[in-house]
Amino acid sequence: MSTTLVVLIVLALGAAGYVLGRGRALREVNGDQRRLHSLPSYYGTNVAMKTVVPAMLLMGIWLLAQPLIVETSVRGDLQDEAERQNRSVSLMMSDVRRVANGLDVAVSQGVMTRERASNMRTEFTDVRERLGQAGVALGSDVTSAVLRAAQRYRAISGRADLLRTGVVLALALAGLAFGLRNSTAGYRARNVVESGIKILLILAACIAILTTIGIVLSLVFNTIEFFRLYPASEFFFSTTWSPSFGGGSELGIIPLLWGTLYISVIALIVAVPIGLFAAIYLSEYASKRTRAIAKPAIEILAGIPTIVYGLFALLTIGPLLLRVFGDQTVGWMDAGTAVMTAGLAMGIMLIPFVSSLSDDIINAVPQSMRDGSYGLGATQSETIRQVILPAALPGIVGAILLAASRAIGETMIVVLGAGAAARLSLNPFEAMTTVTAKIVSQLTGDSDFRSAEALVAFALGMTLFVVTLALNVAALYIVRKYREQYE
Template sequence: MSIGLLSLIVIALAVAGYLIGRRIALAKAGGDARRLHSLPGYYGQSVFLFTAIPALVLLAGWLLVQPVLIESRVSGMITAADIPEGSNADLVMSDVRRISTGLDLVLAQGALSEADLDAMRADFSDVRGRLAEVGIALGANVKPTVFQAAKTYRSAATTGRWLMTGAVLVLALAGMAYALSRISPEFRARNVTEAFVKTLLIGASLVAIMTTAGIVLSLVFETVHFFKLYPAKDFFFNLVWNPQFRGGSDLGIWPLLWGTLYVSLIALLVSVPVGIFAAIYLAEYASKRIRAVAKPLLEILAGIPTIVYGLFALITVGPMLRDYFAQPLGIGSSSSSVMTAGLVMGIMLIPFVSSLSDDIINAVPQAMRDGSYGLGATQSETVKQVILPAALPGIVGAILLAASRAIGETMIVVLGAGAAAKMSLNPFDAMTTVTVKIVSQLTGDTEFASPETLVAFALGLTLFVFTLGLNVLALFIVRKYREQYE
């Protein structure tokens, strides 16, 4: 049974439990809801929660644990002799999963039967064509042992799905029966429901916290592993980035950090003035009709996918800068450059700066404006000498948050700035950033345990610490210098 269908069945049981619980509560009260401790709906809600939540939690936990257990069992069937030269155990397990998926598709289409699979042992050459028909291509170096492991993987996964289906449905029915058995006019259904919902809210908060902790710990552990293979001193102080994937690599972070900061600086030079001026106009000068139209149009920029900005940089902005500025001035010949990525990223960041700054400027009390006008100041003088100083801490916080967004951008840099890891002052040179190299180091068929792959985690942790510092600084500035108005 599919996960979606199982979830729908659990929800349907919970809805039925709600209706039954509500009806039973009214029946035990003789049809008079005033004799009940809580409103009839709370009795139904208690049945709904006890039916759906434990079953769905079990479903989610099963889906997380089952693949780990199956892979730990199947990986024991793969010996060193089954791993082709130039490959590794992770790639072999990937083949096992692909073959298992292909077998499911072949069986679903009726091209093979369960009896055919059971009859296949050492030779599975006849299976290759069947798997190719459903889009699963096997290399010539895939050994029969891998096929046997895939059969075991599929069998265990199928058994696990049926066990999961039975366990989830039994738990849902047991929860419904337990909740229904507790219904009586004296049962404090409202208290139970509210306590249950409060527990759910606490659980949701813990999920967010645990996810953040898991991300940080995974970065820390893999970074420590990387520094056991590659000296930390060379990583933080080397000025060359040259991963060879065959030993002798130079993995200094400074070329990547320089490209990240350079692109972000140009982006902020574009977005900060435009965003702040737009916020001042919308908050102080624009009429209500213009503001109602201009503000949503400006914020549409924040909803455009970054890949679209990247294509805009690659197709339009890059060639334009190359043809009209870089080549005529003799300072560049490539359409991929820091300037290209910085300009397009700056356009993307405009709504981040303008929206936050607009909200902060509007938070300045009207009494301060009226007092300035009463002293004879003009509107421009009021903006410069009263409103902007009062809103400055919030505006600085908005700029720092925009800087964090710029540092973490990837797609615009991939398509607009190129992939050259170097340190140059020429904004029309192609460079790259930390985020781009994280992606490139984790893609491909390189061994995961190699320094050239693990360096991505060191880069990620460095970027995490850098952006976290900017966010903390922004919050500190906003809270320390924020003006409290009545």
């Protein structure tokens, strides 16, 4: 039974539990709800929560734990084969998952039976060709060890799926019965429901926190592993970035950081003045009709995919800059891919972030501050410059910080607009690259996570995380300083 069908059954049981719980409580008092401790809806909600919540929590935990347990069980079968082929077990496990999924697709399409999928052997069947008949493309031939591991992977997963379905539905039915049993006149259903909602909110907050912790720990552990293979001093202080999976790599982060900060600064130089001035106009000068048209038009920019901005930089901004600053005129620019190309495209992308957030922040400044300024004889421009902007400064700093974080983490615009050259240069018309672009390039394709050339991506990510955290700390200091001054 599919996961979606199980979820729908549990939700249906929850809906039925709501109706049955509410009806049972009313029957207890012969329809006189004044004799109930809580409103009838609370009794129904109590039954629905006890039916759905435990079952869904169990299913979520099971779905997270099952792949890890199954892969751990299968990995042991691949150890000898991985050593024989001089490949990592992780890479072979990715092949196992692809073959297992391909077998599932082939069975679902009727290309082969379940028995055939479970008993197939590479000595008698071209597995790659058979899966290709089902529309499953594999990059290489399937070895006997990978096929056996994939068949075992499918078998264990199938048994685990069946067990999960039974346990989840049994738990949902048990919760339904328990909730109905509690649907009596004196039961404090309202208190239970309110406590349950509070627990759910706490769990939601904990999930967000634990996710952040998990991301950081995954970066930390892989970064430590990288520094066991590559000297930290060369990574942080070398000015050369020249990875080579054949050996002899130079993995200095300085040119990547320089490109990241250079492009981000140019983007902010474009986005902050334009976005802030647009926000001031929309909030203080524009009529309601103009604002109703202009603000949505600006915010449309935020909905454009970044790949489109990258194509715009590659096909429009780059050739335009090349015509103006190219060899035939000034001679500063050799190709359309450059820091300025990516910076301008990224700055255009960031305008709605700065504009929309700053507009909301400026509108949140109390009208009494404006009236007081006008009452003292200040003009509108003086009021904006000396009253509104200082009062809104903490929020504006937050908007700029959000734009800076977006600029630092951008990838596609850089890949298409800035080029791939890792260099230290002050010339904004030369091609450069960023940390995020190199993270993508180092992890593209099959990566051997035992090598420094692949693990360096995690060190780059960790460095980027620390830089972003430092920006947040600096912004928080500025916000607190001005908040104490104006509140």
